[in-house]
Amino acid sequence: MTATEALLQLTRDGLFCPAGRFWIDPWRPVERAVLTHAHADHARPGSERYLAAAEGELVLRRRLGPEARIEAVPYGAEVDRDGVRVSLHPAGHVLGSAQVRLEHRGQVCVVSGDYKAAADPTCAVFEPVACHHFVTESTFGLPVFRWPETAEVVDELHAWWRGNQEQGKASLLYAYALGKAQRLLASIDPSIGPIWTHGAVENLVEDYRGAGVPLPPTRRVSEAPDGTDWSRALVVAPPSAHATPWMRRFGALSTAFASGWMALRGTRRRRSVDRGFVLSDHADWGALIGAIEQTGAQRVWVTHGYREPLVRWLEEAGLEARAIAARFESEGDDR
Amino acid sequence: MKAFAALYNRLDSTTKTNEKVAAMADYFERARPADAAWALWFLSGGRPKRLIASGRLRQWAAVAAGIPDWLFEECYDAVGDLAETIALLVPAAPQPNEDPLHLWVEERLLGLRALEEDELRERLLAAWAELDRRQLFVWNKLITGALRVGVSKRLAVRALASVARVDAATLTHRLAGNWRPTAAAYEALFSADTSDADLSRPYPFFLAHPLEGEPAALGAHDDWQAEWKWDGIRAQVVRRGGRVFLWSRGEELVTESFPEVAESARLLPDGCVIDGELMAWKDGGPLPFAVLQRRLGRKKPGPKILADAPAALVAYDLLEWRGEDYRSRPLGERRSRLTGLLDSLPATDRVLASPVVAAADWAELEAARLAARERSAEGLMLKRLSSAYGVGRRRGDWWKWKLDPFTLDAVLIYAQRGHGRRASLYTDYTFGVWHEGKLVPIAKAYSGLTDAEIRRVDRFVRRHTTDRFGPVRAVEPELVFEIAFEGIRESKRHKSGIALRFPRMARWRDDKKPKEADTLDAARALLQAPAPARDEGR
Numbered sequence: 001m002t003a004t005e006a007l008l009q010l011t012r013d014g015l016f017c018p019a020g021r022f023w024i025d026p027w028r029p030v031e032r033a034v035l036t037h038a039h040a041d042h043a044r045p046g047s048e049r050y051l052a053a054a055e056g057e058l059v060l061r062r063r064l065g066p067e068a069r070i071e072a073v074p075y076g077a078e079v080d081r082d083g084v085r086v087s088l089h090p091a092g093h094v095l096g097s098a099q100v101r102l103e104h105r106g107q108v109c110v111v112s113g114d115y116k117a118a119a120d121p122t123c124a125v126f127e128p129v130a131c132h133h134f135v136t137e138s139t140f141g142l143p144v145f146r147w148p149e150t151a152e153v154v155d156e157l158h159a160w161w162r163g164n165q166e167q168g169k170a171s172l173l174y175a176y177a178l179g180k181a182q183r184l185l186a187s188i189d190p191s192i193g194p195i196w197t198h199g200a201v202e203n204l205v206e207d208y209r210g211a212g213v214p215l216p217p218t219r220r221v222s223e224a225p226d227g228t229d230w231s232r233a234l235v236v237a238p239p240s241a242h243a244t245p246w247m248r249r250f251g252a253l254s255t256a257f258a259s260g261w262m263a264l265r266g267t268r269r270r271r272s273v274d275r276g277f278v279l280s281d282h283a284d285w286g287a288l289i290g291a292i293e294q295t296g297a298q299r300v301w302v303t304h305g306y307r308e309p310l311v312r313w314l315e316e317a318g319l320e321a322r323a324i325a326a327r328f329e330s331e332g333d334d335r
Numbered sequence: 336m337k338a339f340a341a342l343y344n345r346l347d348s349t350t351k352t353n354e355k356v357a358a359m360a361d362y363f364e365r366a367r368p369a370d371a372a373w374a375l376w377f378l379s380g381g382r383p384k385r386l387i388a389s390g391r392l393r394q395w396a397a398v399a400a401g402i403p404d405w406l407f408e409e410c411y412d413a414v415g416d417l418a419e420t421i422a423l424l425v426p427a428a429p430q431p432n433e434d435p436l437h438l439w440v441e442e443r444l445l446g447l448r449a450l451e452e453d454e455l456r457e458r459l460l461a462a463w464a465e466l467d468r469r470q471l472f473v474w475n476k477l478i479t480g481a482l483r484v485g486v487s488k489r490l491a492v493r494a495l496a497s498v499a500r501v502d503a504a505t506l507t508h509r510l511a512g513n514w515r516p517t518a519a520a521y522e523a524l525f526s527a528d529t530s531d532a533d534l535s536r537p538y539p540f541f542l543a544h545p546l547e548g549e550p551a552a553l554g555a556h557d558d559w560q561a562e563w564k565w566d567g568i569r570a571q572v573v574r575r576g577g578r579v580f581l582w583s584r585g586e587e588l589v590t591e592s593f594p595e596v597a598e599s600a601r602l603l604p605d606g607c608v609i610d611g612e613l614m615a616w617k618d619g620g621p622l623p624f625a626v627l628q629r630r631l632g633r634k635k636p637g638p639k640i641l642a643d644a645p646a647a648l649v650a651y652d653l654l655e656w657r658g659e660d661y662r663s664r665p666l667g668e669r670r671s672r673l674t675g676l677l678d679s680l681p682a683t684d685r686v687l688a689s690p691v692v693a694a695a696d697w698a699e700l701e702a703a704r705l706a707a708r709e710r711s712a713e714g715l716m717l718k719r720l721s722s723a724y725g726v727g728r729r730r731g732d733w734w735k736w737k738l739d740p741f742t743l744d745a746v747l748i749y750a751q752r753g754h755g756r757r758a759s760l761y762t763d764y765t766f767g768v769w770h771e772g773k774l775v776p777i778a779k780a781y782s783g784l785t786d787a788e789i790r791r792v793d794r795f796v797r798r799h800t801t802d803r804f805g806p807v808r809a810v811e812p813e814l815v816f817e818i819a820f821e822g823i824r825e826s827k828r829h830k831s832g833i834a835l836r837f838p839r840m841a842r843w844r845d846d847k848k849p850k851e852a853d854t855l856d857a858a859r860a861l862l863q864a865p866a867p868a869r870d871e872g873r
Contacts, residue, residue: 143402144410144423263423265347266415266759270786275348309409316403 007084007102008109008133010301010324015111015135019104020084022051024111034086036113037097038063038178041326051079053088055124056096058207059178075124091115092126093281094179095208101129110295111135114304116280117287118150121186122179122213126291134297135324138305139282140260147260147284153277154187160256160275161192161234170230170250174257174273177201177238179281182208182215184236184258190216196230197221198237198246221249242273260284289313338366339374339436340470346484355486359494369437372521375495379488379510382480386447387455389417392479395456399463400424412806415754418475425463425471432465437518444477488587499525505532511588535580535588537571538608538654538662541725543716543733550717550736551697560666560720561692561700563712564735565649566624566821567614568631572596572648572686574603575658581648583613592633595641596648599685606658609650609673610724611689616647619684621711623824624836649689650677651716654724662724669724707738713821714738740819741835741861743853744844747814748774750796751807753781761796761808762789764840766818768831770855775831777858778818783840815847816840823861831855833862 009016015024022032029046036042038052038060045064052060054072061068073079075098079086088098093114102109110131117126157173164171175181177200185195185205197205197218205218221235230250239257241247247255255273260280262268268276283291288310292300300321302310307323314321345358359378363371397407402424414420443462447455459478466474476482489503492510496503501524509524509532553559569584579600581590590597593613603609615622615630626644630636653673654662661669670691677688692715694700704715714737722732745766753762763781767774784792795814802809822836 142410142413143400143406144414144420146423264414264759265419266754269347269350270760272350306409306413309406313406 007104007107008111008135015324017081017084017102020081020086020102022081022086023047024100025113032081034100035060035098036091036100036111037094039094039114042113051086051088053090053096053098055211056094056098058210059095059204062203062207075127089127089129090124092117092120092123095123095182095211095213097123099127099129101131107132109133109135110297112137112291114139114282115291116283117291118147120183120281122182122208122215128291128294131295131297133299133301134292134295135301135303136288136292136310137282138288138302138307138310140280140284141288141302141306141310143285145260145263145280145284146286147263147280148278150187150279153258153279157184157256157258157277158189158192160254161188164254165193165232167254168231168252170253171234172247172250172253172255173234173236174239174242174255175201175236176259176281178204180258180279181205181236181238182213183281184279185215185218186213188216188234193232193234194219196224196233196235198235198241200238201236221246224249239271242271292319336434336436336439336466336470336474337431338362339370340473342374343473343476343482343484344469346486350485352490356490356494356497359486359491360497363495363498367435368518368521370435372516372518373436373440375491375510375521376514376516377477377482378486378491380481381516383444383477384448385480386444386478387459389479391452391456392417392421392459395459396421396425396463399426399460412752413759415752415759418479419472421463421475422468422472427468427471428465431467431470439474440477447478495524501525501527501529504536505529507588508532508535511535534576534578535573537573537580537582538610538660538724539726540569540571540584540610541733542728543718543735544728544730546717546734546736550700550734553717553734556694556697556700558720560670560718561694561703562651562689562716562718563692563707563710564714564716564737565612565614565621565689566711566713567612567621567627567649570611570613570648571654572600572603572609572611574600574605574607574609577605579603581613589613591635592630593646594636595685596646599683600648602680602683603676603686604657606655607653607676608655609648609686610652610654611648611650611686614647614649615644616649616684617645621649623711623822645685647685647687649687651689652724665721665723666718667720704736704738708822740821740837740841741823742817742819742841743768743777743858743861744815744847744851745777745818746774746812746849746852747792747810747816748776748812749807749809750792760789761793764792764816766816766838767812768853768855768858770831774812775855776829777831777833777855778820778835778838780816780818780838780840783819784843788843812849815844815849815852817842817844823858825862831858833858 007017009018013023013030014027022034023030024034025036025042026033031048033047033050035050035052038056043060043063050068050070052070052072054074057070057072073088075088075090085103087101089101091097091099091113093116097113100111108131110129112135114137115126119125161171175184181201182205195216195218197220199220199222202220205215209215256275256277257271257273258277258279260282262276263278298320300314300319301324303324304326311321311323342358342362346355349355393407397404411420447458492503492506496506506524571582573580579597580588581593581597583589615626629644630646650673653669656672674688692703694703707714717734717736719732745768747764748767749765750761751763753760765776765779768777796808796810799811800808801811818838819841820835820838824834826834
């Protein structure tokens with residue numbers, strides 16, 4: 001077994017650092033957990049202690065509950081765990097998302113969690129961290145995924161909103177409640193019309209504001225008085241609200257979904273929304289390859305997504321690459 | 336090309352028929368005739384003969400994209416649509432070419448035909464380099480065949496009718512046969528003098544509703560005419576002005592595809608329109624639908640297929656007689672005219688009356704219905720004897736009283752990703768039944784589940800894969816589905832020795848364990864069954 005493998009192992013509860021006796025994003029409750037971010041497939045409740053980035057403490061607490069013991073550290077600060085030096089570095093995925101850097105006896109491992117390279121006004125930008133061994137996601141690990149400029153997508157979104165207003169239709173925009181929704185809110189022009197939110201989105205909007213992220217004024221749909229005119233409104237809701245009685249109140253409306261999956265016509269049509277906006281909080285193919293190169297790592301573990309193609313690509317580029325299992329695997333339509 | 340790509344995008348961003356029609360109408364309003372002609376041709380389902388083998392196309396696209404072949408195949412597998420995969424992978428032109436559609440089609444696309452491989456490759460790579468991403472997709476759709484954007488000839492004609500101020504039936508008539516997409520031919524569609532089309536115009540088809548509940552609720556049985564519900568293609572034969580026109584329910588003119596029927600129809604007197612069912616028919620009886628299927632899509636059937644799969648029009652109704660619209664007269668009167676007319680014709684078995692099923696009471700009719708399958712019929716039609724021949728689908732006077740489908744409980748054994756809107760989800764399934772302790776594949780089915788159920792099965796497939804053969808995954812035999820189907824026959828081409836007709840998933844039997852699924856013997860027993868088992872406590 002080589003030195004970095006000793007530093008990081010895949011166990012039945014997820015990635016484990018034996019020297020430091022802690023798990024990273026464990027799949028089941030453990031004694032000591034280090035978390036990359038607050039999405040449900042990474043932050044599972046029930047562990048005794050958590051280490052996470054200070055920037056995301058509020059949103060994480062909403063996921064883990066008020067009782068959870070969370071040690072929140074600033075990006076870049078080093079923590080010692082039984083001789084393993086642990087530090088967290090921005091992953092650019094959502095507020096408080098972190099890459100976990102482990103250093104032990106001169107060997108450096110980085111577990112990226114989910115990440116993106118594009119700028120996002122609601123979280124710290126991705127920081128490349130040099131290492132020997134890099135663990136990367138691969139949600140969009142195929143070259144067909146190539147994100148357009150965010151500004152272009154936001155322009156399209158504005159045009160869609162204004163177009164709906166002209167036709168007297170409400171604009172119902174589906175976005176993942178943690179991260180994507182706030183990124184959209186921070187990117188759009190609030191002078192176009194009133195902005196309303198679904199409760200699941202608004203709770204996290206409050207946490208973001210609490211963490212000091214400026215967001216435009218929003219109002220909860222559930223608090224709208226009877227007879228509210230929705231025809232000029234933008235309503236931001238989680239995808240699970242689609243085709244439920246909840247959306248009936250808006251009358252005439254146009255629906256849209258903001259996700260990296262909207263890059264594919266098939267997923268766009270299957271969602272049966274009127275519009276798809278290609279906006280992802282994950283790295284596209286080019287950004288994945290770029291990020292892996294920048295680390296200088298010789299060993300790469302690939303999880304979560306199109307693992308096999310990315311592994312083969314890296315092997316053909318001369319790296320030692322391996323696909324590792326992710327516990328919570330799905331098509332991931334909501335990302 | 337730019338305007339057509341924009342139209343495609345508009346069509347693709349809505350599922351609403353009216354919005355699709357409006358998008359096409361806007362396009363026709365603005366497009367120049369030379370371009371509109373090609374747009375109409377493609378939107379109506381026209382496709383160039385295969386220009387490039389798919390394997391070549393994939394290789395060259397991988398080269399243009401600068402990726403290895405295996406990675407291209409991975410991408411294709413995830414996207415599920417070749418035209419789209421290529422459009423997402425090859426570099427898009429920052430300054431796209433502005434040539435109009437007709438130039439792209441006539442000079443580039445049709446020019447690809449019969450080129451040597453090197454030349455073909457060069458032209459194709461050059462074309463890709465001149466298009467932006469949206470145009471790339473549409474161009475790839477054009478060179479690979481079908482547009483698949485949820486429009487049909489009928490919708491394209493409806494859109495054009497609103498622009499041309501010529502009614503849809505006239506346009507359909509003008510577009511029938513070998514219509515060439517030229518500017519002149521397009522402009523001729525707009526002619527206000529419709530006498531050319533009046534002669535051929537069929538009547539709108541009157542359709543029946545499925546009967547729910549007991550027929551006795553319809554009143555006295557002798558107020559009703561019962562006929563076999565044939566499993567063919569609904570059609571009208573129009574005999575006017577010394578000519579014969581055969582229309583299918585899809586509002587398509589199919590006269591030339593069924594020459595033997597057209598020839599017999601020439602024996603009918605002028606000024607007469609008959610509604611009936613196109614069937615494969617031999618020795619006084621129907622052949623299975625599969626035989627008729629071989630005739631579909633053939634513009635000019637050859638002598639061999641005419642002998643193997645002869646067609647007939649089995650007549651239900653008389654809509655026009657001696658030039659007079661008969662539709663408001665009672666069915667009883669129309670029916671006796673029809674039989675009188677067909678009896679008086681010289682001997683022909685290519686236009687014949689569909690027999691009336693006589694019965695003393697509802698119970699006898701019920702018995703006849705259960706025996707329908709012996710006659711290759713799907714059940715009975717019940718039509719009120721006093722009823723007019725209406726328009727569209729109206730409740731009350733006409734009912735279809737179909738047999739319940741056959742069903743078997745089978746186990747999911749293989750899954751494959753779907754195409755189009757189901758690409759990247761495992762939606763295409765193979766089911767097995769037990770035979771000597773093993774599961775033998777018996778049917779493939781794609782439809783019948785809700786989107787939520789599909790997502791659940793997709794997750795199951797991903798987590799319970801036991802083996803992979805190319806795009807196909809073998810899965811642990813755990814999920815049981817009730818498969819419904821319309822017919823069953825012996826087949827040497829299938830491992831199980833039988834083939835099912837129209838199999839689909841009727842229900843997810845999550846109450847059943849795989850061991851409780853049906854056996855091949857149980858399936859084979861249905862080969863002899865005249866009618867499906869009914870009411871087994873379900």
